[in-house]
Amino acid sequence: MEHTSPLERILRGTALTLVVIFFMFPIVWILMMSFQTNETILRIPPQLVFKPTLANYTALITGKLTTAAGTLDIAFMRNLWNSVFLSVTSVAVALLLGVPAAYAFARHKFRGSEDIAFTLLSFRFAPALLVLLPLTLYFQKLGLANTYIGLIWVYQLICLPLILWIVRGYFEDIPADIEYAYRIAGHSWFATFRKIALPLAGPGIAAAGLLAFIFAWNNFVFALVLASADKQPVTVGALAFITSSGIQYGQISAAIVLSITPTLALALYAQRYLVEGLSLGAVKG
Amino acid sequence: MTAATMQRNRPSGFRISKRVLPYVLSLPALLVCIGILIPFFTSVVYSFQRYRLSQPWARQFNWGDNYISFFTDPRFWNTLEISLLYAGITVLLELLLGLGIAMLLQKRSTLNNFISIMLLMPLMTAPALAALMWKLMTNPGFGVLSYLASLIGLQDFRWASSPSTALFTVVLVDIWVYTPFIMILLLAGLRSLPTQPFEAAALDGVPRSFVFFRITLPMLTPYILTATLFRLLDSIQQFDIIYAMTQGGPGDTLTVFQVEAYLNFFQSTNVGRSAALMIILWAITYFLSNIFIKNWLRLRERARGQA
Numbered sequence: 001m002e003h004t005s006p007l008e009r010i011l012r013g014t015a016l017t018l019v020v021i022f023f024m025f026p027i028v029w030i031l032m033m034s035f036q037t038n039e040t041i042l043r044i045p046p047q048l049v050f051k052p053t054l055a056n057y058t059a060l061i062t063g064k065l066t067t068a069a070g071t072l073d074i075a076f077m078r079n080l081w082n083s084v085f086l087s088v089t090s091v092a093v094a095l096l097l098g099v100p101a102a103y104a105f106a107r108h109k110f111r112g113s114e115d116i117a118f119t120l121l122s123f124r125f126a127p128a129l130l131v132l133l134p135l136t137l138y139f140q141k142l143g144l145a146n147t148y149i150g151l152i153w154v155y156q157l158i159c160l161p162l163i164l165w166i167v168r169g170y171f172e173d174i175p176a177d178i179e180y181a182y183r184i185a186g187h188s189w190f191a192t193f194r195k196i197a198l199p200l201a202g203p204g205i206a207a208a209g210l211l212a213f214i215f216a217w218n219n220f221v222f223a224l225v226l227a228s229a230d231k232q233p234v235t236v237g238a239l240a241f242i243t244s245s246g247i248q249y250g251q252i253s254a255a256i257v258l259s260i261t262p263t264l265a266l267a268l269y270a271q272r273y274l275v276e277g278l279s280l281g282a283v284k285g
Numbered sequence: 286m287t288a289a290t291m292q293r294n295r296p297s298g299f300r301i302s303k304r305v306l307p308y309v310l311s312l313p314a315l316l317v318c319i320g321i322l323i324p325f326f327t328s329v330v331y332s333f334q335r336y337r338l339s340q341p342w343a344r345q346f347n348w349g350d351n352y353i354s355f356f357t358d359p360r361f362w363n364t365l366e367i368s369l370l371y372a373g374i375t376v377l378l379e380l381l382l383g384l385g386i387a388m389l390l391q392k393r394s395t396l397n398n399f400i401s402i403m404l405l406m407p408l409m410t411a412p413a414l415a416a417l418m419w420k421l422m423t424n425p426g427f428g429v430l431s432y433l434a435s436l437i438g439l440q441d442f443r444w445a446s447s448p449s450t451a452l453f454t455v456v457l458v459d460i461w462v463y464t465p466f467i468m469i470l471l472l473a474g475l476r477s478l479p480t481q482p483f484e485a486a487a488l489d490g491v492p493r494s495f496v497f498f499r500i501t502l503p504m505l506t507p508y509i510l511t512a513t514l515f516r517l518l519d520s521i522q523q524f525d526i527i528y529a530m531t532q533g534g535p536g537d538t539l540t541v542f543q544v545e546a547y548l549n550f551f552q553s554t555n556v557g558r559s560a561a562l563m564i565i566l567w568a569i570t571y572f573l574s575n576i577f578i579k580n581w582l583r584l585r586e587r588a589r590g591q592a
Contacts (some may be wrong), residue, residue: 012389019386023404026418026461029429033421046429104310116311118578120318125574126325127522129543130563133550134327156317164314172589180537189306218411220525221543235413239529242417249421256418260410266407271402274472278466279420279515281585283473283508 027260033253041249056254065251073246076255078230079237083259086223086233087216090152091209094159099205102164103197106171107179117164121280124161131157132225140225146228154222159212162277166211169281170204171197206272214263234259331560338554351561360537360545364562368541371452371527372520377458380513383467388501391470391475401472408465412458416529419458420445420582437496445531448538453537463519467512474508475501507584514577518570542566 004012033041059065065072105117132142135154136145136160144150174197182192198205220235228231229240238255267274275283335347355361384551388399388405407415422430423444434442445454479500486496524543532542540548542562549559 003535015385016389019389020403023407023465026415027406029412029422030418040426044427044430044432046427080410101311101314104307108307110304111462112306112562113307113311120314121578122319122571122574123321125518125570125577127543127563127566127570129524129546129550130328130567131321131324133546133556133559133563134324134331135321138327140322153317153320156314157321160314160318169476169589199530218409218413220413220529224528225547235411235525238414238417242420243482249424249427252417253421253568256421259414260525263409264406268402268403271405274405275469279470279511279579281588283470283477283511283584283588 009206009244010110011068017132018277030256033250034257036250036253038247038250041253053250056250057258059095059251060254060258065248074241074251075229076234076237076251079232079234079241080258082227082231083217083233083235084235086148086151086155087213089157090216091212093152094156094163094212095205095209095222097156098163098208099167099198100158100193102167103171103193105164106168107176117168118163120164124156124280128157130227132222136225137213145226146230146231154226155216155219158215158219159210159224161207162212162215162280163205165280166208167201167205169276170201174200203273207270207277210266210270211273211277214266217249217263322464328560328563331556332564334557334560336556337559338556342577347557351401351557352565355561360540361562364540364542364545365539367452367539368521368566370538371456371459371523371541372517374456375463375520375523378460379464379467379516379517380509382464383472383512384509384556386464386468387471387475390472393476396496401469404465404468406465407461408463408469410462412462412525413529415462416455416458416526419454419461423454446535448535451531451535451538453492455530456469458522458530459520462526467516469510470515471505474505476503477528484489507580507587510580511584514573514580518573518577521569521573522566 032050034056035054036047036050037053037055038052040047046131060074060076061072063077065074065225105113132154139145139150142150144153176202179192179196183189187195211235217233218235219233223231223233223236229237232240238252238259241255242252332351333346333348333393334344335350336344390401422428424442425431425443425446428444431442431444443450445451463538482500482504483496486500521541522543523541524547527541527544528547529537531539533540533548543566546562546566547560549555549562
């Protein structure tokens with residue numbers, strides 16, 4: 001492996017450069033567009049050097065876009081807030097429900113435990129619309145249509161299987177003997193769970209939570225089907241924004257940048273756990 | 286505490302809870318999911334009904350009619366063909382690219398680790414938003430990719446808005462988003478392989494291609510299989526990228542299963558046909574996920590063993 005020829009090194013270098021350009025270019029380009037005025041964006045050929053402006057971001061944050069034709073209301077901040085609220089609460093609920101269940105599946109092989117665990121896992125792979133389309137009709141009857149509660153419930157379809165399977169793996173890695181020892185010392189089951197199991201599986205729980213957050217944030221189809229404008233997260237909101245505002249490309253780019261920043265930041269922060277989480281624990285990173 | 290009290294303490298409370306506790310712990314999670322299982326059965330019922338939201342009075346069971354009509358329905362065959370084509374092309378290209386990139390980055394170095402972290406960014410971008418990013422870049426008026434295409438002689442290259450290049454465009458976006466997924470799985474796989482066979486091969490001066498096809502590839506197969514099946518399951522159900530990019534258009538060029546079901550439900554309000562489409566897709570994914578889960582479990586056992 002050490003005797004690489006110069007030609008090979010050049011080829012490898014070129015290939016890697018092309019890879020980096022292909023995967024980084026769209027993000028860099030949209031970031032650049034978000035600091036341009038519409039006039040510079042529309043210029044042909046595209047400009048690499050321009051005078052950056054924060055106007056797009058201020059328009060989004062204040063919710064008022066002043067154009068020659070008058071002022072336009074932008075509800076994008078509302079979408080951003082919806083994304084934050086829906087993702088955070090969904091993950092919190094999924095952790096509350098999923099961590100105890102994961103502990104049960106890891107520690108106790110009870111009747112039907114594997115079947116139940118697999119049923120939960122199979123939600124991860126079933127087509128979303130199979131469940132969502134009839135659910136729209138039910139939600140209308142139940143009064144859950146276009147409510148946060150309804151959305152958070154459906155978001156459990158993404159968050160729960162992920163948390164259950166990743167956290168279960170972490171609980172299985174803790175030797176049961178530590179817990180037995182603590183129990184024998186006279187502590188209750190709950191104290192053992194809280195003082196021993198939870199802290200030991202802590203990193204895994206945190207990683208699963210972060211990943212579930214990213215998946216919830218990136219989800220598109222649930223809110224597209226079940227929510228109307230005032231409850232929509234950024235993924236759906238940005239699409240509506242493009243359709244409604246037509247040519248405000250600078251603001252659209254800024255909206256996209258604001259929408260993808262949280263997940264990118266979290267991913268960089270938690271990248272150590274990503275491989276394991278994405279493969280549901282099948283591959284150790 | 287004496288030995289006697291320990292003896293007494295341990296069984297009491299421990300055994301009772303041991304029987305009931307796991308059910309208590311997993312019950313809330315189950316209840317939440319049961320609510321979601323009901324619509325699944327509703328879908329099965331709908332798929333055997335003539336049911337249009339626009340004509341609720343004409344709703345009745347027509348048993349297999351929704352399914353039987355598919356045989357003579359060119360729109361259905363188009364859906365099946367485009368779904369399989371989309372899944373096949375994306376997964377194959379992503380696998381080849383992902384494997385290639387993983388091998389380029391295999392050696393642990395600061396630069397390689399940095400690049401592999403950077404490549405995570407497309408994967409963490411919401412697919413719907415990624416589609417919008419590419420939509421901006423392929424805009425015929427000012428899109429940078431349209432401009433670059435015109436530089437290499439492709440005047441008036443219309444990307445997603447032309448039937449002949451729409452599939453190419455959405456496949457490109459899919460590759461941009463999901464190649465990193467295969468790459469990081471295979472990179473983890475490559476780095477976990479034992480080094481001895483490679484050292485021995487290097488000592489013996491075995492040719493590189495032989496090492497790749499006879500050592501690397503066979504040892505990597507479980508990882509490749511897991512990554513491929515995982516992606517295949519997602520790709521055959523792709524909705525976000527295609528819907529955000531073209532809404533299934535132009536015409537019916539990109540009406541893959543989920544997009545077609547969505548359009549049937551909300552535009553032509555044909556609930557019966559929409560449900561039947563989803564049941565067929567579910568049957569395909571059920572078959573795939575069974576193979577996947579078996580393979581995934583084996584790999585998971587191995588990963589746990591290494592921990």
